[in-house]
Amino acid sequence: MGATEHAAIADAATAHGVVVRGAGRVFDGRTVLADVDLTIAPGEFVALLGASGSGKSTLLRGIGGLDRGFTGRIDAPAAKAIVFQEHRLMPWLSVWRNVALGLRGGNIRERALTALDEVGLGAKSDAWPSTLSGGEAQRTALARGLVREPDLLLLDEPFGALDALTRLNAQRLVARLWETHRPATLLVTHDVEEAVLLADRALILRDGRIAEEIVVDLPRPRRVTDPEFVALRSRLLAGLGVGDGGPIRATTEDQEYTHV
Ligand SMILES: Nc1ncnc2c1ncn2[C@@H]1O[C@H](COP(=O)(O)OP(=O)(O)O)[C@@H](O)[C@H]1O
Numbered sequence: 001m002g003a004t005e006h007a008a009i010a011d012a013a014t015a016h017g018v019v020v021r022g023a024g025r026v027f028d029g030r031t032v033l034a035d036v037d038l039t040i041a042p043g044e045f046v047a048l049l050g051a052s053g054s055g056k057s058t059l060l061r062g063i064g065g066l067d068r069g070f071t072g073r074i075d076a077p078a079a080k081a082i083v084f085q086e087h088r089l090m091p092w093l094s095v096w097r098n099v100a101l102g103l104r105g106g107n108i109r110e111r112a113l114t115a116l117d118e119v120g121l122g123a124k125s126d127a128w129p130s131t132l133s134g135g136e137a138q139r140t141a142l143a144r145g146l147v148r149e150p151d152l153l154l155l156d157e158p159f160g161a162l163d164a165l166t167r168l169n170a171q172r173l174v175a176r177l178w179e180t181h182r183p184a185t186l187l188v189t190h191d192v193e194e195a196v197l198l199a200d201r202a203l204i205l206r207d208g209r210i211a212e213e214i215v216v217d218l219p220r221p222r223r224v225t226d227p228e229f230v231a232l233r234s235r236l237l238a239g240l241g242v243g244d245g246g247p248i249r250a251t252t253e254d255q256e257y258t259h260v
């Protein structure tokens with residue numbers, strides 16, 4: 001590692017980025033994460049891919065401070081928000097109260113309503129979570145994360161349970177929110193297309209380490225039909241060991257091809 005990289009890591013750690021060095025996690029004598037090195041610069045969008053069970057959620061929880069059983073070093077900003085595949089809204093609280101839950105200081109309702117407006121749910125602020133669609137519930141969860149003005153946004157397959165069209169809209173929303181607020185972002189996904197659409201870099205977790213890194217140096221908004229997009233998608237699929245992704249997506253049905 002050169003002096004420049006050392007300096008970059010120090011910058012990331014002190015300026016609301018993430019630095020993970022030699023991180024490991026063992027469950028019941030089984031090593032899930034062996035030696036993870038990962039840096040996320042402030043404001044950078046990183047996607048994390050890997051086979052099911054490779055340890056993506058474990059790593060995200062470690063970075064999120066939800067798992068104290070790690071070895072190695074994890075530095076992450078204090079102001080974090082996490083969105084999971086399930087929305088985890090409290091059914092007995094209205095939508096805005098869910099967003100406001102745990103907030104301190106004044107104007108809590110106004111802050112919650114502003115965040116809900118940003119995700120297009122201002123009109124649902126007094127609704128109960130049980131009356132929301134899957135996409136609306138995930139947007140509420142995003143608003144609940146945003147309202148905390150996080151330096152680090154952790155997303156664990158947040159659109160995994162949504163139908164294809166709803167997922168496309170949610171991806172566009174995340175792209176817009178990230179561009180507006182610019183938190184460092186770690187998105188766990190099993191969808192290579194989602195990674196290439198959204199991320200600055202895509203990492204592949206394999207055998208307990210970051211096995212590959214692919215820089216996504218494409219202007220935004222990205223187009224799935226752009227030949228460079230297609231090439232990057234193929235590289236990621238190859239990295240995941242699933243060969244080529246089949247035809248360029250023309251319809252939502254073709255999304256199946258990009259899932260592993
Ligand atoms: N709390 C836990 N106790 C025991 N094993 C766990 C625990 N959490 C995760 N694991 C195991 O660690 C491995 C990685 O899990 P996970 O991080 O959820 O994978 P991924 O998110 O990549 O699908 C799996 O084999 C899982 O069963």
Ligand SMILES: [Mg+2]
Nearest residue numbers: 056057058156
């Ligand atoms: Mg997972």
